[in-house]
Each structure stands twice: as C-alpha cells, then as structure tokens.
Amino acid sequence: MIEDLLRELAPRVLGALVRHHGGFDTCEDAVQEALLAAALQWPEQGVPSNPVGWLITVASRRWTEQWRSDTARRRREETVFARTPADPVVVPDADDTLTLLFLCCHPSLTPVSQVALTLRAVGGLTTAEIARAFLVPESTVGQRISRAKKQIKAGGAQFKMPPEGERAERLASVLGVLYLIFTEGHTASSGAELHRVDLTAEAIRLTRQLHASLPGDGEVAGLLALMLLTDARRPARTRADGALVPLAEQDRTLWSSSMLAEGTELLTHALASAPIGPYQLQASIAAVHGEAARAEDTDWPQILTLYGLLHTLAPGPMVTLNRLVAFAMVHGPRAALERLAEAEAEPALAGHHRLAAVRAHLLELAGAHDAAREHYRLAAARTLSEPERRYLEDKAGSPMTIDKIAWIHLRDGRILGARSRGKDTYYLPGGKRDPGETDLQTLVREIEEELAVTIVPGSVAAAGTFSAQAHGKSAGTEVRMTCYTADYEGTLRASQEVEEIGWLTYADRDRLSPVGRLVFDHLHEAGLLK
Numbered sequence: 001m002i003e004d005l006l007r008e009l010a011p012r013v014l015g016a017l018v019r020h021h022g023g024f025d026t027c028e029d030a031v032q033e034a035l036l037a038a039a040l041q042w043p044e045q046g047v048p049s050n051p052v053g054w055l056i057t058v059a060s061r062r063w064t065e066q067w068r069s070d071t072a073r074r075r076r077e078e079t080v081f082a083r084t085p086a087d088p089v090v091v092p093d094a095d096d097t098l099t100l101l102f103l104c105c106h107p108s109l110t111p112v113s114q115v116a117l118t119l120r121a122v123g124g125l126t127t128a129e130i131a132r133a134f135l136v137p138e139s140t141v142g143q144r145i146s147r148a149k150k151q152i153k154a155g156g157a158q159f160k161m162p163p164e165g166e167r168a169e170r171l172a173s174v175l176g177v178l179y180l181i182f183t184e185g186h187t188a189s190s191g192a193e194l195h196r197v198d199l200t201a202e203a204i205r206l207t208r209q210l211h212a213s214l215p216g217d218g219e220v221a222g223l224l225a226l227m228l229l230t231d232a233r234r235p236a237r238t239r240a241d242g243a244l245v246p247l248a249e250q251d252r253t254l255w256s257s258s259m260l261a262e263g264t265e266l267l268t269h270a271l272a273s274a275p276i277g278p279y280q281l282q283a284s285i286a287a288v289h290g291e292a293a294r295a296e297d298t299d300w301p302q303i304l305t306l307y308g309l310l311h312t313l314a315p316g317p318m319v320t321l322n323r324l325v326a327f328a329m330v331h332g333p334r335a336a337l338e339r340l341a342e343a344e345a346e347p348a349l350a351g352h353h354r355l356a357a358v359r360a361h362l363l364e365l366a367g368a369h370d371a372a373r374e375h376y377r378l379a380a381a382r383t384l385s386e387p388e389r390r391y392l393e394d395k396a397g398s399p400m401t402i403d404k405i406a407w408i409h410l411r412d413g414r415i416l417g418a419r420s421r422g423k424d425t426y427y428l429p430g431g432k433r434d435p436g437e438t439d440l441q442t443l444v445r446e447i448e449e450e451l452a453v454t455i456v457p458g459s460v461a462a463a464g465t466f467s468a469q470a471h472g473k474s475a476g477t478e479v480r481m482t483c484y485t486a487d488y489e490g491t492l493r494a495s496q497e498v499e500e501i502g503w504l505t506y507a508d509r510d511r512l513s514p515v516g517r518l519v520f521d522h523l524h525e526a527g528l529l530k
Contacts, residue, residue: 002042005051006035007205010124013055015096018159021063024103025149028121030066034059035124097122098213099161101206104148105173108155113148114177116141123202132496133199134184137448171214175223175279178207182227186234187385192420192497194238194387200231211266218274221266222283228263229286232256244391248295260290278314281306300329317348321358333365353382357392364395373397384432402470404481405442406430407455408463408519409488413530414503415523416492417512418450421499425471426511428483428519429501443484450498453490460486464522471513479515505530 010031017027034055048054104118119125119133127145131138162170185199207224214220236250267283274280285306292298307323320343328336340359349355360375373396380392406428409416417426431446444455463483470479494501506524509517523529 002039002047005047006038006055007124007202009052009055010035011097011100011122011209012052013059014121015100015159016056017059017063019096020060022159023153024157024159025153026063026066027059028149030059030063031055032120032126033062036126096159097209099159101174101210102162102170103152103157103159105170105177106152106155106157107170107173108151108157109148111177111180113144113151114173115181116144117148118177118206119181119202120145123206125202129198133196137452137495171217171219174210175219178203178210179223179226179279181206182230186230187388189384191384192242192386194242194244194385195234197234200227200234203227204231216274218270219277219279221270221274222277222280225263225266225270226279226283226286228259228266229283229290232259232263232290238387242387243394244387246391247289252293255290263287264290276309276313278310281310281313285310298329300326304330317343317346317352318354320346321349321354324358325361328362328365333362337362337366351382353379353388353392356382360392360395402432402479404430404432404479404515405439405446406481406483406519407443407447408483408485408523410485410523410528411503413528414505415520415529417502417504417508418494418498419500419502420497423499424511425513425516426502426504426508427513427516428481430481439482439484443486447488449496450494451501452493452495453488456487456489460484464519466515466518466522468514468518470515479513481515481519483519 013034014028014031017031018024021027037058038051038055042048100122101118104121105114109117116130119130120127125133127141128138131141134141161167181199182203185196185201185203188194188196204224204227207220207227211217211220211224232255233247233250235256236252236254237245239245263283264287267280267287270280271284285303288299288303288306304323304326307319307326311319311323324336324339324343327339337359340362343349343355343358356375356379360372360379363369363372363375376392376396380389380396383389383392407416407430408428416429418429419426429447429450430443431450432442440457440460443460444457447453447455461484463485465480465482467478467480492501504511506520506529509520512520520529
C-alpha cells in the first residue's frame with residue numbers, strides 16, 4: 001500500500017533534508033507537504049522508480065520555496081546565497097530513523113509532545129490521523145507539534161546521535177514514548193472502543209525499526225516482544241458487541257500463535273544475550289500467560305516472582321497493583337487485601353479506577369460480594385473507557401445513572417443531531433463530563449471535538465434535564481441528560497467519531513435513544529420542533 005510505503009520512507013526523507021539544510025522545524029513541514037503530494041499523485045500516476053529520491057526532490061523544492069518566501073531571509077539573500085550549498089539533496093546511505101527518534105524524544109519536551117512529534121516525524125502520520133487516534137481536536141495536536149518544534153529549535157538540539165554517556169538515558173525515553181503509544185492503543189484511556197489498532201500497529205512498526213537499528217539491545221528486543229505477546233491476545237479481548245473480556249475468560253484459541261511465537265523467540269534471545277531490564281521482565285510475564293492453554297494452567301508463582309523483580313528494577317503504581325493480583329492468586333485474596341494499603345498510599349493512584357477495580361476483584365475472590373459490588377460501581381464511575389465501564393457495571397450487578405450534557409441547537413423548526421460511526425441512532429451533540437469538569441467546560445469541549453465549532457460561553461442557557469432508560473444498556477440503567485442552548489463560532493462539520501450530522505424534525509423521533517425522544521416530545525409540545 002502507498003500509505004504504508006510513505007510511512008516507511010518518511011524518516012529517511014526527513015533525515016536527508018535536515019542533514020542538508022538544517023532546521024528540523026522547516027524541514028519537517030516540507031516533508032509533510034511532499035508526503036501529501038505523493039499521496040495525491042502516486043495512486044493515479046504510479047509509484048516512481050526511486051520513491052525516496054522523488055520525495056526528497058519535492059520536499060527540498062518545498063523547503064526552498066519556504067526559504068525564499070521568508071521576508072527576513074530575502075533581505076539577506078545575497079549574503080546567505082554565497083554560503084548556501086548549490087548541490088542537490090542526495091539520498092543518504094545511512095538510515096536516520098534512530099537519530100530522528102532521539103530528537104523527537106528529546107528530554108526538553110513533554111511526554112504528550114514527544115508522542116505527537118514521534119508519530120508525525122518518524123511515523124509519517126498526519127496531524128489529523130494523530131488527532132483521530134487520540135480522540136482530541138486536530139488543532140490540539142497541531143499546537144503540540146508546533147510547540148515541540150519550537151522547543152527543539154530554542155534548545156539548540158542538534159540532528160545527531162546523543163553522546164555515548166547520555167545514550168542509555170535517552171534511549172530509555174524513546175522506549176517510554178513507544179510503549180506509551182502502544183498502551184494507549186491496547187487499552188484506550190477514553191472513548192467507546194477498547195482498542196485503537198492504528199496506534200498499536202504504529203508502535204509495533206516503529207519498535208521493529210528501532211530493533212533493526214539496535215539488534216543487540218536487550219530492552220529494545222524486550223519491548224518489541226512485550227508488544228507482540230500482548231497484542232497477540234487482542235482478538236479475544238472483546239465480544240462481538242465490543243464488550244470487554246477479561247484474561248481469565250478469553251477464548252485462547254483466538255490468540256495469534258504467530259505473534260506469540262515471534263515474541264517468545266525475541267525474548268528468549270534477549271534474556272540469553274543481554275542484561276535483564278524492565279521491558280524484558282514485562283515480556284516474560286506476558287509470555288507466561290501466553291504459555292497457559294487454560295486460565296487455570298497459569299503459573300502464578302512464576303508471575304509473582306517476576307513481578308517481584310520488576311518491582312525492584314522499576315517500581316510503579318501499576319506494577320504494585322498487578323503484583324497484588326498475582327500475590328492473591330498465590331497466597332489468597334485476604335492476604336492481598338491486607339497489602340492493598342501500600343497501593344492506596346501512592347499519589348498516582350489516588351482516585352484511579354484501577355485501584356477500586358482491584359479492590360473489588362479481591363473482595364469478590366474473598367466472597368465479600370456486597371462490598372465488591374460497591375467498589376465495582378466506584379471503578380465504573382471513575383473510568384473514561386466505555387468498554388471498561390460497561391464491564392465494571394456488569395460486575396457490579398446493579399444499574400447505574402449515566403450523566404450527560406447535551407446541546408440543543410434549533411434552526412427553522414429543526415434540531416441538530418449527530419450519528420456516531422457504526423451506529424444507527426442519532427443523538428443530541430454532547431457527552432459525559434471528564435473528572436472535575438463543570439457543565440460549561442464539558443459542553444465546550446464536547447462540541448469542539450464532535451462538531452469542530454466553539455461554543456460562546458456567555459450565550460449558554462439551561463434548557464432542562466431529562467431522564468430515561470439508557471439505550472443498549474441493561475434494564476434499569478438510566479441516562480440523565482442536562483441540556484443547554486448556546487450560540488457558536490465556526491462552521492459545523494462532523495469530527496472525531498461522528499460520521500454524520502443532520503437537521504432533524506419530529507418525524508425523526510424514533511431514530512433517537514429514549515432520552516432523546518423525551519427531548520423531542522418536549523420541544524414539539526412547545527412548538528419549537530416541526
């Protein structure tokens with residue numbers, strides 16, 4: 001596929017331009033334009049015989065155009081021209097992907113900026129693709145990338161490998177960014193889907209490239225093995241309706257045997273030839289799970305030992321929680337509950353849904369079902385992941401109230417409605433609050449993400465609260481929707497997970513969820529909806 005080829009070639013082209021012209025920020029912009037030109041021209045005209053050379057030529061031309069259009073540079077053109085190499089940019093013999101990774105993961109950048117810049121400069125993804133993957137506005141990703149490039153320029157970071165003394169620490173940052181991309185794809189932190197396959201696939205692809213550059217590094221091999229062994233279970237992690245399936249209940253015949261085999265081979269070689277590190281230990285835990293044909297065959301004592309080593313090498317809140325689960329499987333849930341205070345004392349887990357979920361799981365194993373249901377409900381209320389929330393609600397065994405904020409926007413007796421990708425029903429634009437958000441903050445954020453317009457805060461007015469059975473949820477689960485009217489700035493268009501927007505009349509009532517029908521009834525009776 002042309003798209004895959006462009007992603008593979010992007011770092012080579014960018015590396016060639018930066019080495020020739022300098023200035024990572026302007027070169028990256030020029031390469032993005034060249035990639036866009038190729039995406040438009042190659043499907044019709046065919047892939048050139050030398051695709052790298054074609055991209056470098058086009059990108060270099062774009063860079064030259066930008067350079068000439070810069071007023072400040074134009075004033076110095078005669079002086080600078082004398083020092084500007086006249087030779088064309090040539091295709092480099094060396095692959096600069098590793099150098100680019102180090103630059104994009106520069107320690108002066110924040111983790112979110114490192115992720116965005118890595119996906120764009122090394123992964124070849126567009127700003128829009130990154131925004132869709134992380135369910136954030138395209139403008140937000142663009143700002144992150146722009147700030148990152150300015151910081152790199154201001155900090156004087158150079159396009160070269162870090163000094164030998166800094167390389168290990170800088171490589172750890174690169175691995176951390178790649179793992180962050182993978183984990184967000186494997187279990188999305190928010191949204192309706194459990195997986196974001198585009199992110200896991202890109203993380204694996206980039207880690208393969210890194211492993212090809214550093215084949216003897218045990219932690220690079222360990223991270224790639226961990227990704228493969230973990231992603232091998234993806235086909236069994238959800239049911240047909242998208243519901244989460246926990247590890248103990250998965251149909252293990254659905255696991256990818258080829259990924260398990262490749263991951264195990266990588267891990268075996270790394271453990272035998274390199275110093276052991278955190279990613280190798282995590283991959284070893286995943287490999288032990290992968291060896292068990294049934295959940296009851298899992299070697300929990302070995303997993304507990306591995307978590308003990310991991311806790312020594314790389315302690316962290318999630319390591320603590322996972323170690324407690326393994327401890328419960330070896331020594332019993334009550335003994336694990338006594339140790340849970342250790343996890344509760346960690347600031348990073350304060351209010352985290354996983355802490356409540358682990359406590360609920362341990363209480364359930366101990367037979368304290370009423371207390372377990374209480375903590376499952378607490379965990380469900382705290383998570384932003386829709387599949388996790390549904391699973392935790394089912395475990396709680398009792399109905400929940402789902403709080404939502406909605407925008408009522410009327411025009412000529414019609415109301416604006418939206419439909420999500422893969423869904424049949426329409427809904428009023430809006431959604432659930434993020435932790436700590438006010439109704440206004442939720443409304444502004446949701447409408448910008450879904451419809452790409454900005455709500456005018458001073459125009460927001462309450463329009464009523466409506467409650468009804470939640471569509472597609474278990475009986476008794478209620479949606480409480482607080483509605484507002486408001487003016488907006490911008491042009492309405494479907495964005496993020498919205499596939500379609502439209503102007504609906506009362507005749508469309510049955511195309512909405514139960515709570516939406518109540519809003520339609522209210523507006524129709526008031527003479528506001530045709």
